[in-house]
Amino acid sequence: MIHRSILMASALVLGAAAQAQEQMPFALDWKFEGPAAPYFVAIDNGHFADAGLEVEISAGSGSLDAIPKVATGAFPVGFADINSLIKFLDQNPDAPVIAVMMVYDKPPFAIIGRKSLGVEVPADLEGRVLGAPPPDGAWAQFPIFAVENDLDVDAITVEPVGFPTREPMLAEGNVAAITGFSFSSYLNLVRLGVDEADISTILMADYGVDLYGNAIIVNTNFAAENPELIEGFLVAIAKGWTDAIADPSGAIESLIERNPAADAALEERRLQLSINDNVVTDYTLANGMGGIDLDRMANSIEQIALTYEFETVPDMSKYFTDAYLPEGGFSLQ
Numbered sequence: 001m002i003h004r005s006i007l008m009a010s011a012l013v014l015g016a017a018a019q020a021q022e023q024m025p026f027a028l029d030w031k032f033e034g035p036a037a038p039y040f041v042a043i044d045n046g047h048f049a050d051a052g053l054e055v056e057i058s059a060g061s062g063s064l065d066a067i068p069k070v071a072t073g074a075f076p077v078g079f080a081d082i083n084s085l086i087k088f089l090d091q092n093p094d095a096p097v098i099a100v101m102m103v104y105d106k107p108p109f110a111i112i113g114r115k116s117l118g119v120e121v122p123a124d125l126e127g128r129v130l131g132a133p134p135p136d137g138a139w140a141q142f143p144i145f146a147v148e149n150d151l152d153v154d155a156i157t158v159e160p161v162g163f164p165t166r167e168p169m170l171a172e173g174n175v176a177a178i179t180g181f182s183f184s185s186y187l188n189l190v191r192l193g194v195d196e197a198d199i200s201t202i203l204m205a206d207y208g209v210d211l212y213g214n215a216i217i218v219n220t221n222f223a224a225e226n227p228e229l230i231e232g233f234l235v236a237i238a239k240g241w242t243d244a245i246a247d248p249s250g251a252i253e254s255l256i257e258r259n260p261a262a263d264a265a266l267e268e269r270r271l272q273l274s275i276n277d278n279v280v281t282d283y284t285l286a287n288g289m290g291g292i293d294l295d296r297m298a299n300s301i302e303q304i305a306l307t308y309e310f311e312t313v314p315d316m317s318k319y320f321t322d323a324y325l326p327e328g329g330f331s332l333q
Helices: 004-018 034-044 066-071 084-089 137-148 164-173 182-191 220-225 226-248 250-257 264-279 284-287 293-308
Strands: 022-027 053-058 075-080 099-100 109-114 129-132 157-160 178-182 199-203 214-219
Touching: 022 066, 022 226, 034 157, 034 226, 034 250, 034 264, 053 137, 053 226, 066 075, 066 099, 066 178, 066 182, 066 214, 075 084, 084 137, 084 293, 099 220, 099 226, 099 293, 109 137, 109 164, 109 182, 129 137, 129 164, 137 178, 137 293, 164 182, 178 182, 182 199, 182 264, 214 220, 214 226, 220 226, 226 250, 226 264, 250 264
Parallel strands: 022 053, 022 075, 129 157, 129 178
Antiparallel strands: 075 214, 099 214, 109 178, 109 199
16 A cells, blocks of 8 residues: 555656646757757757757758747747848838747758759859759848858759759759858758769858858747746757767767657758758857847848848847856856
8 A cells, every 4th residue: 555655656756847847849950950950859859858848859841940939929939030031120120039049050051963064153153053942041141141152143044943853953953052041951952863073062151151040930929928948948958959969979879869760860961961061160160050240130131231131120139149048058068
C-alpha cells in the first residue's frame, strides 16, 4: 500500500510538472533541413524544458512565411528574414511583431549559378535567365544586390519559379542561375548530381549587400505579457546552437528523428555551411550571438530604401529589440 502511494504521489508530481510546461509553438522559415537542427537539439537536450517550455516546431515555406503567423498571434515566436519584417512593419505599422534575436549575422542570400552556363560573378547575370521564387528571401534582396553591383536589370530575364522546381531547373539548364539561401540551393544541386566544381555561389553579403539575415521574431503582445518565457526561449535557442556547433553530427541525429527521409551526411554539410557562413562570424565571436550593430542596421535600412519606398519614416526600435537578451549576447565559445 505504501509503495502504491509513493507511485501515485510520484505520478501526481510528474503530472504537475508536465502541466507547468508552457506550450510554445515555433514557426520556422523552411523545411526540416540542417540549419533547423539546433532547434531540435534544444528540445532533445532539455534546454526548452529547463526554461519551462514545451516547444512544437512547425516547418515553413519561405523566409517571409513566419511573419504573418506571428503578427496574427497564431504563433508566439518564429524565425524570419528581418529585412522582410522591416517592410512588413512599414506597411503594417501596428502589427504586434518584432525581432528579438539575430541568428544569421551574415545572411545566406545568394545567387547560385553554373559556371558551364556562364555565371560566376554578378555581371554574368546580364543576358541570362535567373530563376526566382516570388516568396524567396534572397529574391526580395535582389534589387539591392543589383544596385550595389550596377547591374542592368532589363538585361536579365527573371523567370518566376516554385521552390520545388528551382534547383531542378538549374540542374537541367533551363535557367542559368537562381536566387536562394547559399546552404540550401548549393547542396540541393549537389543532391541532383550537379558537379560541385560547376556551381558558383555568389553570396550577396560579399558583393555590397550589408543586410542582416534571419532572426527570432515574437508577437509583442505575448512577449509583453510573458517576458520571462521569451527570455527562457532565447536562452534555449542559444544553447541549441552552441550544442550544434560543438557536435554537428549529434545535432543531425535530432533532425533525422523528425525527418527520417533526409540525407544525414548532406544535412550535416548544410548545417556546417550555415554555422561557418552565417552564425559564427567575427562580430558574433567578439560580441556574442543575438544582438546587432546599430550602425550596420542603420546602413541596412538605407540600403533597403535604395529600392523600396518607405511609407513611414524608418524607426529601428520597431524592428529589433535586445530587451530579452542578456547583456553581451550569448557566447558561442
